[in-house]
Amino acid sequence: MHRLLVSLALPLLAAISIPPPVAAAAQQPRVLVFSKTAGFRHSSIPNGIAAIRKLGQENGFAVDATEDAGAFTQKNLARYSAVVFLSTTGDVLNPAQQDVFERYIQAGGGYVGVHSATDTEYDWPWYGRLAGAYFNGHPGNPNVRKGSYRVLDTTHVSTKGLPTRFEREDEFYNFKSIDPTIHVLIEIDEKSYEGGTNGDHHPMSWYHDFDGGRAWYTNMGHTEATYTEPLFLQHLLGGLRYAIGTGGGAVDFNMSTHAPFFALDSTAAWMNLTPCAPSSTVGTSNAARSGARFARRARICSARSRYRLANASR
Secondary structure: OHHHHHHHHHHHHHHOOOOOOOOOOOOOOEEEEEOEEOOOOOHHHHHHHHHHHHHHHHHHOOOEOOOOHHHHHHEEEHHOOOOEEEEOOOOOHHHHHHHHHHHHOOOEEEEEEEEEHHOEEOOHHHHHHHHHEEEOOOOOOOOEEEEEEEEEEOOOOOOOOOOEEEEEEEEEEOEEEEOOOEEEEEEEEEEHHHOOOOOOOOEEEEEEEOOOEEEEEEEEOOOOHHHHHHHHHHHHHHHHHHHHHHOOOOHHHOEEEOOOOOOOOHHHHOOOOOOOOOOHHHHOOOHHHHHHHHHHHHHHHHHHHHHHHHHOOO
């Protein structure tokens, strides 16, 4: 009897189609929000972090936030499709961390600069070009004013759907060292407020492909209220999407066109490199000395010397 039941069951089992295992969901893009300040600190930073987290939850990307420059290692940055400099100010990365971030962008990473991201790293020219410009003051008494914006490009993902002209309150930066490669998306009409110094074409938001990666910046973001404005959030989401890119995955540092001279993942590493004296270049080819890798090493060695001199008297 048992044999009969088994013989009857086998054909039935064979006829049942067992569904294949469900494929793992594609990994979400990750964004790192960096908000370290070494100068003025904006009270709106927590609002900005919360807004970007919410945008991520609603639009399919993960968000991590930190003020620790130690996050700028190759192993860690490789996890992120884009890095947001959220109202950073002053000198926020040491030379080793700068080196890693340069290679991150060169490997195809994305950058988003918000508000005082342009008031950051004045002694790092590469960063100034990535951000697109440097801060050059703003109106005072009051610093927050109402002004009229003009959208110049309505086709970009960060401006699509915005009105061609709109008014809002913010702290309007003037800029210097404006990189000629930026594509301006939004400008402000200096006739609509007092204190502008960039003339008839005063940029406020822009983007450009830079050194292998993608860079997007907006001057908006000084006030806490900014991060509840639907138009701004739409604009910021588009900037994040542009910086994340179409791939949306982790960044492969092997794709960087400029390999580091040293593997520098910590302050301790760059402070304990082999000697920087001229004798240490013996045996180095002329081509290597003149290349980007040697230039980067020279920059790190110079910074290390300045660091030691600055701390010698302490």
